[in-house]
Amino acid sequence: EVQLVESGGGLVQPGGSLKLSCAASGFVFSGSALHWVRQASGKGLEWVGRIETKSNNYATSYTPSVEGRFTVFRDESKNTAYLQMNSLKIEDTAVYYCTRQGGGVPSWDWGQGTLVIVSS
């Protein structure tokens, strides 16, 4: 069974940093691209970014609103993906989901999410 478990959320001040983790199990981690999707309270889904596999040179891409502030990376030895968030803004407040790409579909499996609150 595929499992994606996010952690690292919490309260952070504007301008601060936070690193989210996504611990994966139940599939061949090295063979799957991973994505981050967020959802502000009562709002819709927003794709944040992704990291490809080693065979695709660990390529990354991001939505424009986080480009230059957020970085997605992965540690194959720990079967874990990360989302490093810097220069956080109030509008980054959301539940952040980690998703596994399968069959070319970006979000075949989802984690349960971790809540990030950016507030002073």
Place this chain on the structure above:
Amino acid sequence: EIVLTQSPGTLSLSPGERATLSCRASQSISSRYLAWYQQKVGQAPRLLIYGASSRATGIPDRFSGGGSGTDFTLTIGRLEPEDFAVYYCQQYGSSPLTFGGGTKVEIK
């Protein structure tokens, strides 16, 4: 960036009725790279449809997807009580990937 517009915003129907949800793209989506997700209150979304018309694993056949180019639809043949939820479309043919704003299917 491809903008996806979902309509209607809310659909009020009774169990047993047929639901038709629309997703319109601001430009053509290549190779039908269009997915649909269902989200229930307090839960993570789950994949229903990919490639515009293929059902994901374990999805009942009352869910069907169609369309191409800029116009896509999700049809729920006969609504079951567990189908009342919010539905999102997503295009994954070009970066940045984008979602529609969602359609809430509520009990009438």
